[in-house]
Amino acid sequence: MVPRPKAWDNREYWRESLKDLYGAYNQVCAYSAQWIPWIEGSPTVDHFIPKSVKPELAYEWNNFRLSCLKMNARKRDFQDVLDPFQVEPGWFTLDFPSLLIKVNPDIDEPIKSQVRSTIKRLKLNDDDDCVKHRQDWLMQYCKGRITFEFLKETAPFIAYELERQNLVESIAFIMSVT
Template sequence: MIPVRQQPEPTDFESRVRAKGVAFLQKASRPQAWENREYWRDSLKDLYRAYDEVCAYSAQWIPRIEGSPTVDHFIPKSVRPELAYEWSNFRLSCLKMNARKRDFQDVLDPFQIQPDWFILDFPSLIIKANPELEESIKSQVKSTIKRLKLNDDDDCVKHRQDWLMCYCKKQFPFDFLKKTAPFIAYELERQKLIEVISSIMSVS
């Protein structure tokens, strides 16, 4: 994960999402079901564009169809239903990360994390907590990694590997890697590995 800068809400968000949601919540302040009241979905295209089509949790590009971009409520609807229709509570998430986060509250907010809290090991591509962090933050980073299964899911690691290997094989430039896999690109820059990563990954 890398820090995500909160983007301003769309100009028509009030009429398309918030107003409808507020009207619903006035009738049911603690909804037990949200069926046919998922007005936040009307903001998904805006969210997708505003956050450059990148998942806030995996820090990788979400293909429009195969990747299934979703609206994640950072503070769960079950905890703060009044935030269910608030742009500031929305995070762009791929379906897999959203399903893992669910209503758990042990995942760090991408809007609040700081640079270098999460680091990437090469060549294993395992995500770790920066060892220099104070213990309380380090614990939260580890909890986030565990909850989202960023290392436990082989597909997550393989996906990082796919992006990196394509770059190593010069299938696209570094600027494209920064756009589609910004965490990987950031770590290559931070660790000064941009020019030597191909040899580290044993790509001739």
């Protein structure tokens, strides 16, 4: 067992893995499912199981998740957020045109409760910036400024939901962009 340091200052060796983590995640936040620009996006290493809970996992690659600073700060040491590695397709849905993330009504409890908790904890719908960021990506696609392939790389959840809902071709009309 690894002893828990009194403070993590000067022991934050996981930061050394950030560039590798950034590459492994294709520069996409595990929680917002959107591209994190290296400079202004502030990519961070999130410890999915918090260091305060299991300090022995503080340096374990399989406990690291790439996260933008905002999502990491919201998740903190809480353990009511679903592990992105465990999320199955269709648990979260994206409502068009509101761009609010919703719980799929067809999934079973307790998964519904966990999805709701994740949405709430990370403030995925309560923060106008989060919704606006989704809108910015979608509008870039609707206006033809980015390709669908680029949208898949930079905002994979939005692209996935457009495909799942068969809206790839009609979303510009739905969003009133003509």
